[in-house]
Amino acid sequence: MSEKVVRFGILGCANIARKISRAITLAPNSTLYAIGSRSIEKALAFASENGFPPSAKVYGSYEAVLDDPDVDAVYVPLPTSLHLRWIVLAAEKKKHVLLEKPAALNVAELDAILEACDSNGVQFMDATMWMHHPRTVRMRELLSDKQRFGQLKSPDLDALGALGDVGWYCIGAILWAADYELPKTALALRQPEFNEAGVILSCASSLYWEDGKIATFYCSFLTNLTMDLTLLGTLGNLYLHDFVVPFQESVASFYASSQFSLPAPSEHAVMAELPQEAVMVGEFAGLVGSIEGDDGSEPEKKWPLLTRKTQLVLDAVQRSIERGFEPIDVVR
Amino acid sequence: MSEKVVRFGILGCANIARKISRAITLAPNSTLYAIGSRSIEKALAFASENGFPPSAKVYGSYEAVLDDPDVDAVYVPLPTSLHLRWIVLAAEKKKHVLLEKPAALNVAELDAILEACDSNGVQFMDATMWMHHPRTVRMRELLSDKQRFGQLKSPDLDALGALGDVGWYCIGAILWAADYELPKTALALRQPEFNEAGVILSCASSLYWEDGKIATFYCSFLTNLTMDLTLLGTLGNLYLHDFVVPFQESVASFYASSQFSLPAPSEHAVMAELPQEAVMVGEFAGLVGSIEGDDGSEPEKKWPLLTRKTQLVLDAVQRSIERGFEPIDVVR
Numbered sequence: 001m002s003e004k005v006v007r008f009g010i011l012g013c014a015n016i017a018r019k020i021s022r023a024i025t026l027a028p029n030s031t032l033y034a035i036g037s038r039s040i041e042k043a044l045a046f047a048s049e050n051g052f053p054p055s056a057k058v059y060g061s062y063e064a065v066l067d068d069p070d071v072d073a074v075y076v077p078l079p080t081s082l083h084l085r086w087i088v089l090a091a092e093k094k095k096h097v098l099l100e101k102p103a104a105l106n107v108a109e110l111d112a113i114l115e116a117c118d119s120n121g122v123q124f125m126d127a128t129m130w131m132h133h134p135r136t137v138r139m140r141e142l143l144s145d146k147q148r149f150g151q152l153k154s155p156d157l158d159a160l161g162a163l164g165d166v167g168w169y170c171i172g173a174i175l176w177a178a179d180y181e182l183p184k185t186a187l188a189l190r191q192p193e194f195n196e197a198g199v200i201l202s203c204a205s206s207l208y209w210e211d212g213k214i215a216t217f218y219c220s221f222l223t224n225l226t227m228d229l230t231l232l233g234t235l236g237n238l239y240l241h242d243f244v245v246p247f248q249e250s251v252a253s254f255y256a257s258s259q260f261s262l263p264a265p266s267e268h269a270v271m272a273e274l275p276q277e278a279v280m281v282g283e284f285a286g287l288v289g290s291i292e293g294d295d296g297s298e299p300e301k302k303w304p305l306l307t308r309k310t311q312l313v314l315d316a317v318q319r320s321i322e323r324g325f326e327p328i329d330v331v332r
Numbered sequence: 333m334s335e336k337v338v339r340f341g342i343l344g345c346a347n348i349a350r351k352i353s354r355a356i357t358l359a360p361n362s363t364l365y366a367i368g369s370r371s372i373e374k375a376l377a378f379a380s381e382n383g384f385p386p387s388a389k390v391y392g393s394y395e396a397v398l399d400d401p402d403v404d405a406v407y408v409p410l411p412t413s414l415h416l417r418w419i420v421l422a423a424e425k426k427k428h429v430l431l432e433k434p435a436a437l438n439v440a441e442l443d444a445i446l447e448a449c450d451s452n453g454v455q456f457m458d459a460t461m462w463m464h465h466p467r468t469v470r471m472r473e474l475l476s477d478k479q480r481f482g483q484l485k486s487p488d489l490d491a492l493g494a495l496g497d498v499g500w501y502c503i504g505a506i507l508w509a510a511d512y513e514l515p516k517t518a519l520a521l522r523q524p525e526f527n528e529a530g531v532i533l534s535c536a537s538s539l540y541w542e543d544g545k546i547a548t549f550y551c552s553f554l555t556n557l558t559m560d561l562t563l564l565g566t567l568g569n570l571y572l573h574d575f576v577v578p579f580q581e582s583v584a585s586f587y588a589s590s591q592f593s594l595p596a597p598s599e600h601a602v603m604a605e606l607p608q609e610a611v612m613v614g615e616f617a618g619l620v621g622s623i624e625g626d627d628g629s630e631p632e633k634k635w636p637l638l639t640r641k642t643q644l645v646l647d648a649v650q651r652s653i654e655r656g657f658e659p660i661d662v663v664r
């Protein structure tokens with residue numbers, strides 16, 4: 001039996017949707033099937049510019065995409081404030097959901113989104129692409145090697161963008177490094193920068209775990225593009241400079257040093273057959289195929305769980321900033 | 333007129349003194365002249381193992397080195413708690429002083445040391461070797477280039493060792509990056525680790541400047557050797573992984589990215605004719621030569637000033653830890 005090809009509908013014509021459209025085309029088990037925008041002209045232009053097949057459906061509303069019975073899954077790059085409304089509706093229409101980050105304005109909204117997906121039996125995944133790159137698997141192997149890396153002491157991260165935007169990436173990568181063990185406390189650093197409307201332009205935070213591990217991250221719209229991750233272990237270190245989007249599509253490197261090797265970090269290059277966003281789409285479509293197929297699998301719980309943990313930490317950091325840099329417990 | 337050759341006396345046989353002995357031999361304007369230890373046997377062994385010439389004086393006490401009128405300058409790798417006593421005495425004996433880090437237990441002790449050097453007209457320099465590597469000059473050129481780096485937003489540093497030891501390096505490098513503008517506040521991060529005797533094994537801190545710049549550093553005896561420096565500017569970034577001691581003696585690299593270049597950091601390799609510690613000894617001996625020579629120069633004020641700024645920040649971080657992670661003003 002050949003693998004099911006998942007038919008994607010896209011809600012909105014955000015710039016990032018161009019990248020994911022290409023990924024849907026590249027992934028072997030998914031296809032571009034529908035696009036909806038509040039402007040039919042925009043939707044038509046988007047479809048013609050992004051490789052939609054002539055048979056694709058072009059709609060002048062988001063509802064129409066959700067009402068199309070042949071749409072298996074939606075990719076949603078809408079502004080975060082619209083996620084609650086549209087994802088709950090999509091789930092009720094039994095559409096599987098690939099959702100852009102940040103997933104929600106806070107964990108209460110996210111819980112409503114996840115509950116809607118869960119009770120309707122649809123797969124949820126947030127579109128954190130780097131997690132799907134084969135490099136990420138290789139780095140996990142190194143981190144898990146007690147002989148080469150030892151125990152993680154300090155993840156340390158700087159990324160483009162401010163807290164609600166790509167602070168999401170920073171927190172996600174730190175949680176990944178900590179094997180998704182939640183920190184017990186978040187304590188924002190002082191001197192975040194805001195624009196006139198009160199939007200965070202730069203901020204930083206520290207995170208604390210029960211076992212003494214600490215992490216810091218710094219995210220800013222005001223610095224040069226930065227996507228650094230530094231992990232310090234008792235026996236080894238790991239570095240990368242492009243964890244969000246690799247500098248090259250076909251190969252991505254990380255750098256590691258260990259007391260058992262040369263002191264200078266050595267480069268580890270990992271080949272990638274597909275861009276990481278296409279791997280992500282392929283994994284999502286594979287899950288959808290299993291749910292929709294004859295074996296009737298349940299949705300994979302791992303992905304919504306990781307999203308929720310990221311949101312919990314993000315909420316705690318935001319609260320720490322709002323409360324004048326008090327330590328805030330990360331609630332489970 | 334040929335340059336004066338400065339005759340060095342060394343107080344004590346600490347391991348680090350082997351490296352500096354070699355540096356004194358390599359620097360063209362300095363020579364190993366005397367070694368003193370409380371154990372004459374240790375001093376004899378040290379002299380024979382570290383290239384002291386047959387004419388060198390070997391003494392069974394520190395006093396004897398200071399009493400030798402032919403000793404121009406002393407290199408002092410004694411434990412920090414002994415610095416006050418021996419440097420004040422050395423200065424009174426008109427010996428120029430090259431002092432291992434950390435310079436003093438606190439800024440009050442350091443001020444007594446610096447006052448003794450100043451009032452006796454002798455040169456003071458702490459033995460922070462990396463500042464003298466030609467790479468450091470090249471990095472400053474990049475940092476000062478407003479077109480390529482923009483404005484510094486965040487220095488971020490991880491180094492081997494705990495606060496009083498190589499926390500000194502972290503603070504020194506951050507101050508270097510900030511062009512020695514002192515931060516206004518230090519706020520230690522939580523969860524420092526102590527041994528049973530209360531000695532800091534790992535700690536971290538944030539530093540805040542008036543202009544919104546922030547820095548973090550993490551120093552630990554419990555992680556793999558790490559000597560990373562990451563500088564984020566509004567337009568460019570700079571990285572190095574071996575700022576304390578370059579991985580190689582003959583060439584040292586830093587990595588830089590800028591919005592005007594490729595996104596991946598590019599390597600900048602800087603050749604070094606001499607190891608950085610020999611450059612340091614050469615610079616120190618050159619200053620001593622000018623002071624002792626016919627032109628009668630005054631001691632160079634820059635070096636004690638940089639040492640004092642480092643100590644001021646270190647004291648504030650330590651106080652922040654002692655006071656339960658309160659923000660502490662960095663007093664001038």
